[in-house]
Amino acid sequence: MVTVSELENARPEQLEGSARAARKVSVDLGEHINRTSRAWSALQATWYGPDAHTAGANLHHHRLDLTQARLAYGRIDSALSDFAGELRQAQKLLKSALARADGIHATVTDDGTVRVSDEVMKGKSSAERANIKAQLKTIADDIAKARTRAVTADRQAVAQLTGVSMPDGPDIDATPLLKDVPTDPQLVKKWWDGLNPDQRVALITADPKRIGGLDGVPAIDRDQANRLYLDNEQEQLAARKRAAQARIAEIQRLGDQGKGSPALLSEALELQKKIAGFDEKAKQLNHFEEKLNESDPRSSTERRFLLKFDPAGDGRAIVAVGNPDTADNVATFVPGTGTTIADDTNLFNRGAIMQSDATLRDPTATTSVITWLDYEAPSFVSFGPEPGPATTGSAETATDLAQFQNSLRFTHEGPRSRNTILGHSYGATVVGYVADRQGLDVDNIVFVASPGSGQGLAGDAGDFRKGLDKDNRLRVPTVFATRAENDPIQAVSGAGGGLAGTNGPDPTEEGFGAKVFRSDPGTTLLPRPQGDNRGEWGYGGAHSDYWNGPNNPESIYERPQVNEARDNFSRIITGMDDQVTVDTPTVHRGRIAY
Structure with a gap:
């Protein structure tokens, strides 16, 4: 000793x-x-x-x-x-x-x-x-x-x-190892533990995308696989660009030899458009990699782990600050509308801020905060014919989030961690939808600025499916909720007029049953720049203020003090529920005007 x-x-x-x-x-x-x-x-x-x-x-x-x-x-x-x-x-x-x-x-x-x-x-x-x-x-x-x-x-x-x-x-052929790979996270963990180090490296090298996205593989190994996959994607982009440039050069030579044609000219123009697309994607991925490797992110001393990566479309990613497999406290943050892998604020900064705050709140415990962006976040709050997140692939999203969140129990080492899932804006609706339909093995569910809980209009905090503890006993998650006084999301939350209620009940309302906690009132909306006609609500406002504080300098609404909501996030994540500053549940006031 x-x-x-x-x-x-x-x-x-x-x-x-x-x-x-x-x-x-x-x-x-x-x-x-x-x-x-x-x-x-x-x-x-x-x-x-x-x-x-x-x-x-x-x-x-x-x-x-x-x-x-x-x-x-x-x-x-x-x-x-x-x-x-x-x-x-x-x-x-x-x-x-x-x-x-x-x-x-x-x-x-x-x-x-x-x-x-x-x-x-x-x-x-x-x-x-x-x-x-x-x-x-x-x-x-x-x-x-x-x-x-x-x-x-x-x-x-x-x-x-x-x-x-x-x-x-020894050189190992990974092909036989990739046959009959389980998909259930608990079986994946057992399978992975049965491999020797050389076999694991061979699998990561042979198929980094598959291994990196496999729930049940430890965070360290997923991180290595996904970083390798990211490098491979960057190299493939560069290779496609070189091939396009070579073809354009060949077309130019044919033209110089008098062998050009309208079809070849059209092909060259299309290739130039593709090259511009390759450059834009490469710029996005290079910046993404720089953020992954950022040291001391937002005052956090923990390194980042890339737990999933998919560059298709706007991109998907799961990024952790700190190792969730060894942390005492593990929080999963689900961001809302408009989030892509190019969104530093949602994908990188807010998770790092919460990890740093939790470590300062309880220096004797380790904390990991995961940002889960493994779904196509809509560009704006959407409204469907039934309560719940009106997004393509809702059932698939629910399964993916539930499986990932619950798999954290299987890969965790040591005593059971305190697990929290926190959704902001539309991400909160996604969290509620998943908890209601799939069940989440978490200690806390936190709704922040939610347009609705993702349930039917008669739903409440007591209806969320309960996770099971290590002894297969039902666990009852504690449900928290907050919304700033000036947050315009209240115009579409709960059972008020207009479009309100189409994403489920307002978690901050009386009767829902959540523990409502305080946030700063937040800034009122600013007028949009001239020529920007994207809706009546204006630009930013209190809806983006919940993480305000000294180490969040990208916010144009920055205040020197830390938002009270942010203080409460760290209390919830570290298990200091008795120190959470409570607020009075709201009575829905209907649509507000700004």
């Missing part, structure tokens, strides 16, 4: 430095792989025959070795980053305990024994002596927890590093 002085003097910053160095090697290897691929693509245009075939086969094996090395350094980065984070939390808990010991003039030995001298107890009443003894026990317990946490983190890091597979391992 680590001693008190050893834990006090531990240097997590050294581990973080080593993690950053491993991360840089992994990134550099990825760039080298891409450069090698580009060079080979150019060479293939002019080199044919048996020698070219042999060179291509050798280069393929070389790329596999480089990819395996890249994944190995990525795993080293994850192991050391997680270890450093856990060590910091253990030190914070120890520091707090030692400060309390000083406060009652107690001494702490290196083995964690806490005692006070007879002189301290002298003259104390029985009640005072009992109080001091109770404090001594609490302090000793916290010191023991801190030491145990450090030792556990050390063992986990050793296990992760021992499992790193380097390129000198």
